[in-house]
Structure formats: structure tokens, C-alpha cells
Amino acid sequence: MEGIKGNRFAVLGRAGMDLYADPIGVKSEEADTFHADLGGSSANICAGLVKLGSQASLITSISDDAIGRFCLNRLQHYGVDTAYIRVLGGEYRTSLALYESRTENFQNVIYRNGAVDFQVTDADMDRVDYTSFSALISAGTVFASEPSRSATFRGFENARKAGLPIIFDVDYRPYSWPSPEIAADVLSRAGEASDLIVGNDEEFGFMAGGMEKGFAKAQDLARKPGRVVIYKMGEKGAVTLADGQEIKTGIYPVDAIKPVGAGDSFMAGLLASIAAGHALKDSVMRGSACASIVVSKPGCAPAMPTTPELNAFLASHPGPAT
Template identity: 85%
Template sequence: MSTLIDGIKGNRFAVLGRAGMDMFADPVGVKSEDAELFRADLGGSSANICVGLVKLGSQASLITSVSDDAVGRFCTNRLKHYGVDTTYIKIVGGEYRVSLAVYESRIENFQNVIYRNGAVDFQVTEDDMDQVEFGAFSAVISAGTVFAAEPSRSATFKAIENARQAGLPIIFDIDYRPYSWPSPEVAAEVLSRAGEESDLIVGNDEEFGFMAGGIDKGFEKAKELAAKPGRMVIYKMGEKGAVTLVDGQEIHTGIYPVEAVKPNGAGDSFMAGLLASVAAGHSLKDSVMRGSACASIVVSQPGCAPAMPTTQTLNAFLASHPGPST
């Protein structure tokens, strides 16, 4: 466990996965099909995690590829705007495209239309990973989407191998998106393999259930993964909070109820809040709670990257909100 915690406390994260462009209907409450205005900002799970980390005082570098066009440059510019290191972002020409998400700030009948045709982030190669100086980082974070297609899948396993040789712990956000995968069977097999390679696994009850072959088996799957010495698993259950499985313990934590305007971005913010809080010296339980608070902050505001809280915003939220529900 010390390798994992020491790596997180090093506070220099290499993040594998995509950057995307988000377009969200404005104002809050309007449906996408009725909107006359959309706001644009950075999106994509791994890019969101990077922004969340940097806003909370960590260092984060995104390792991905973007398209050689205006949208690819938009994403790179927004990453730089938020302070994310872009050294390892490869620009790919041709017909590959950055992902686009079009959504709205509403909970009732929430719609998120995602364009992933010819996704450029799947074009990261093993050679690209061999160019990364993993020794410059203290931990590696991967979101599950990178495993959905080749050459990105092999490249990510290569990155994990290279990171291991550099002595870095692997942090894995399961982040299962069915639309990215050729079949559920392939996804379950590959995500399970990724889980076995990881030191910290974060996922929700549906994702662990999916890996186990049934939602009712999800918690047993999480416990099975957590049984490996030195590994930590965080099993999220939405409104029911989370269970952190570590060293044979089960640490139960609740959530901070808020008036949500959208459901997306919570998982990315949770991950950033958890890691940045451990790095800042908070206890594991408090760090999980701070991650939960970050998730609540993000769902209460439009957008994903722009909604990620700073340390000041997070501390103010905690000071003004009573203890979480359990």
C-alpha cells in the first residue's frame, strides 16, 4: 500500500485517455433540441480528471492524441488554459476526430449525444508510450475507455508496463462506456485484465457488476480485487455513497446532497478530489469524502472542466455543507 500512497503523495500524475469537446445547452434547464445557444469547453473523462487535479494543486500531464484540426487545437488550448501539461499530446492528421459531446444542464430526461466516429484518441501507439519519460511522474491514471479499441488498448498496457518498470503505481477508473466497445464480452475480459494490473481501482456498482457478470455480484468482485496485498478498491453506489476496500477494511462514506443540474462529470471530479486530497495529506476517509464533495460541486454546475472546483471552492463547500448523508 505504501507504494500506492507514496505515488499519490508525489502529486505528479500521468493521465492516459481522451480529451474531447463539450457543447452544453445554455441556459440551465433548456433541452438541447430547444437551445439557441451552446457553451463550449474541454471534456473527455481523462482531460476532466487532469483539470480537476490541477485546480486542486496537483500536476497532471495528459497522454493522448488529438486531431489536426480546429477542434483538436481547441482541446489543446483549453488544456493549457487550465494548466494541464500537453507535452505528450500527439497530433494526428487524416480523418480521425476528437470526440464531441452535446448535452444539457438538466436532470429530467437528461440527454448526452456523443460523437465518437473515427475517434483520434484510439490512435495512441506503443511507440508513443515508449517516448514518455515515466520517471518524471509519481503515479499513472488510466480511464477504461482507452482499452476499448486498438492500437490504444495495446499502447495502454505498454504504458502500464513501462510505468511499472519506473516504480509507479497504477490508478484505474473503470469508466465503462458500452458504445466504445465491440462487445460486452470483450469489454469484461479487457477491463478485468486492466483491473488486475492496477493498484487502485475506482468504479461504480454497475461497472463492478458488469466485470463480474451481474450487478448482484459486483461487490464480491470488488472485494476479490481488493484482496491482493497493496491494492485499494473504491466501490461507488451513487446516492448510497461509497465503500473503500483496503487492508481487509470496509470504510463506508456518504454523499453530499445538492441540487444537481446534470449527472455527468461526477466520477472524474471524484477521482481528482480523492487523489489531490491524499496528496495534500488528508486521511483516506477524508479524501474519499472530499472526492464526494467535488462530485457534488460538479453536478450542481453546467459543464465538466469549468465546473471542477479549486481547493478554495472545495473548502468553502465543506464549510457550508453539513456532514454527508450515510
């Protein structure tokens, strides 16, 4: 994981616009005010990383319209490098997610028709100067369609040649994929090509062909020397599999106002903490704290904590529930 300590991340995957209903608790269909900010899993990870003191560059494509420009502006607002974002004309569109700050009967309406981020190509991946980064991160959604599926595997190959560790957030979203069978095959291939794999119990179960086989799948992936697998179990915490060890960690209980953004924040907190020199178990705990912070605030990118905010949270939450 030495590359992670270099703290310069190339991130593959989408940026989108989030619209979330205001005030807290109101349903989308009853709201007359929505806040707009950056969204999309990979863009959220980038914003989270930069807020925690890391460098992050997003590699994707956005639509040549007001929504694409909004995302570009917000990425730059958060300090994310946008040099490798290609602006694409025509009918392709940047994703839009419309959700609310509530946990009961939570609704998230995602507009992904003609998604522009699926139009990333091999040429986009070959344009990247991999020597300027120390690690590559990918979210699973980029594998759901062509040409971005093949392009992402190309990016993995380029990163491997440059000696970068590959970090993979399984991030399975059924609505993006042509079939569960294709998804299971492709996500498994991506896992085999990665050095650090983060997923939840449902995602590993899906890759294994059944929830009851998920942990065995995680253990199997972790058998490769040097590979780290983090198996998340929601409120039950996580098991980190590394070098034949199983490290169990809990969560920090908070009053959640929404269920989204936790995984992106966990990834940012985990990687920024490893980069800052924290031990693996401590880094997982700091990632868990970031996840708890984000679900307790409106929005995703704006809810990502800074390092002082993370440290203040840890100081006021002495220990996680196991």
C-alpha cells in the first residue's frame, strides 16, 4: 500500500449533480426548495479526499451543458483536479440524483438516461500521466457499460505498468447494468485486478452468487499476497482481511438523516488516513467515522469532513460500537 502513502489519487468514475430536498425530513414530492451540489460516487470520493488533505484528479466525461459545467465548477470549488475531464457534446447527459434528508421511506430518484460518463474511452485513459499519481481508485459503476468498461480495464493496465496500486470500490448499482450475470462476472474480474477492494456484504454476496457465500468470496480474494479486502456489514461494522489476518471493527453510532454518501466518505477517510501514516485498523475506524459524519448531515460532497472536523468527531465519540 506504499502508493496510497504518496497521497496523489487518480479517480475513475462519474460526477453528477445532487438535488436534495430542504428542510431535513421533507419528502421530495412535498418540497418547494432543493439544494444543489456535487454528487456521483467518484466525485464524492475526490471531494472527500481533498477535504482530508489529499490530492485527487477525476477522470471522466461530462456533458457540454449547464449541468456538466455545474459539476466542473463544484469539483474546482472543492479543489479537485479536472484536467482529465472530457466535455462531450450531443445527447449524452451528466447524471442527476434527487433525494431527501430522511431515513424513513427514503427516496432517491436517479436520472441516468444516455449517461455521459459511460462514454469514457481508451484514448481518455491513455492521455493520463500515471507517473504524476501514486494510486488509482475506481468505483464499480464505470464497468456497467461500454465503452467505459473496456476503458477502465485499460486504465487498470496503464496504472499497473506505472506501478500504481489499484483501489476498487465495488459499488454495485443494479439499475446501471444490462444483467446481474454480466455484473457478477465483470465486477469479479475487476476485483481480481485490484490491490485494495472495498465492498459491503451484499456486494460480495452478489459477486459470489449468494449472500451466504459473500464472506468466503472476500476471504478468497484476500488470499493474494499484499491484497487488502474490506468487507463492510452496515451497522455490524467491518472485517478487514489482510496478510492472513481478520481485523474486526465497529461503527460510530449517530442520528442518521439519510442513508447515502457513507461508502464514498468511508473510502476517502480510509485512504487519506493511510496516506497520513495511520495504521490499517485505525484508518478503517477513521473511514467509519467519516461515514457516520456524512449520514448525519444533508448532501454528500458538502457533508464530507475536513481533517479538523474528523478529529473533533473522534474526540467526542470515544469508541465505536462493536
